[in-house]
Amino acid sequence: TAEVEGSSMQPATAVTCINRPILMRASITNEGSEPLDVTDLKIEDSGQNPGGSIQNFEILTATPFTLAPGNTMEIEIVFTPNAAYNNGVYYLIATTSSTTKPEDETTLTVTATADELLSRGLISRGNNQGTLTEINVAPGDKEAIAYSVYIQSDKAVRSSNNTEFTVEVKFNKDFLGINKLGNQEANIKVGDDFAGMGYVITGTTYAFDPISNRETVRITMQGTQDLSTNFNRDLEMIRIVFNSYLPIYKDNDGNLVVKNKETTIEHTISEDDHCVSFNYAYSKVTLDEVCVDFMRPIQISATKYNLGQVNPNPVGVEGADIVFAVGGRNIPTEIRLYNAQSELVSVPFSGVLNSGEYTVRIPVEELSSGVYFYEMVSGPFKDTKKMIIVK
Structure with a gap:
């Protein structure tokens, strides 16, 4: 064979x-x-x-x-x-x-x-679902705006079976800060649409760049439904609520400076499936024009030295003033803020004053919630009082 x-x-x-x-x-x-x-x-x-x-x-x-x-x-x-x-x-x-x-x-x-989807960032007043691309806010508002991250879903994503996403939101802290709830947790929630798809937040981390004054919030989330369904509308993934602040600070030379009054909130989305790539559209927030003196005299007279109580106390996002009095001419004066660990965290005023009563604004946008002590040192006078910040 x-x-x-x-x-x-x-x-x-x-x-x-x-x-x-x-x-x-x-x-x-x-x-x-x-x-x-x-x-x-x-x-x-x-x-x-x-x-x-x-x-x-x-x-x-x-x-x-x-x-x-x-x-x-x-x-x-x-x-x-x-x-x-x-x-x-x-x-x-x-x-x-x-x-x-x-x-x-x-x-x-x-x-x-690879399916290319548009992810929009829209804003609204209060803590409502975002619907606008531009908004004006007043300084000192609690729950001034909400930023919603949307994902386009007017078509089914081929081959997509991913149910884990990471959303990074970046914003300038010149006059915006994330709102805190009563338990001091950040006011960040799963968007209404993704909540209905079984998604929960599994982790939140923060990174702050002091040079650019920008904060990055990294939110990881996991759910039970992927993007292979055509929902015929955009889906809200994440919603973050922000407070607004009066954007004033003192530079290294002691000059009072008004920070930028316009900012863009940005975001990115990442996931491990590789079936989806994203284009982005962001939103702009503009602070209303304000006229404010960071430190102003109330009354010029032959007064005695005095450091007044902060009112209101606790201090909220709308801020408060420290009232103090100087009892002489050409007196070097400083108002200092310390945290509960006795660490110096801010010097709202440092300069030479004549006799009179003054107020200085508390830079609440720079401070987190907690117990603080404010101190006045003016010539021979020194006094310290306690205040609480709740944001």
Whole structure:
């Protein structure tokens, strides 16, 4: 009986997202009556895949190997696309010991997609769902605005099965700060739409850059429903409520400076599925014009030294003034703020004053909720009083 040589191969197909690896399984079968040695495996381009590359494929099955007659070997290949593929065709070629058919081949058909979605950031007054792209706020308002992060969902996202997202929101702290609830937790919540999809916040972290005066809030969330459903509308993911402050501070030279009165709140969304990429549209917040003296005299007279009580106390986001009196001419005077650990946190006023009564604004936008002590040092006079800030 004559010996029979030969092999057959089965193709493999994969559908995935850009940058998301997927395992493909082709196979080769020994159709002959003698053992078959497979000495090499390689992939070649069909020439019909613009933008594609054989570098996106990795053959995991090692060669050489031997197949007994009638046996089949799976050939494992990892496909990691770095570009879009639409039924791209590549050839998997096996070099064998057969003298009649030394090379066998089959096809690898691949599709890789990425859906591009728009994510809007919209704002509203109070703690309501955001609907506007621009808004004006007055200084010293608690729950002045809410910023809602939306995700476009007027189409189903192909191949998406991700239910974990990270949202980063960045804002300038010149006159905005995140509102705190009664338990001192940040007023950050899952948006109404994502809450209905079973999402909860699993973590929140903060990073502050003192050079740019920008804060970044990183929110991780997890749910039970992915984006493969067409909701025919934008979905609210996250809502953050902000307080507004009077944007005044003192620079290194002791000058009173009004900070920027306009800012843009920005955000980004990241997820591990790679099936979705995002474009962004942000919103702008403008502080209403205000006329305010950071430190102003109330009455000039032959008064005695005095440090008054803060009113109201506790101090809220609307702020408060410290009233004090100086009892002489050309008296070096400082008003200092200390936290509960006796650490100096602010010097609202430092200068030379004549006899009279004055007020100085508490820079509440720079301070977190808690117990503080304010101290007056003026010539021979020194006094300290307690206040509480609740934001």
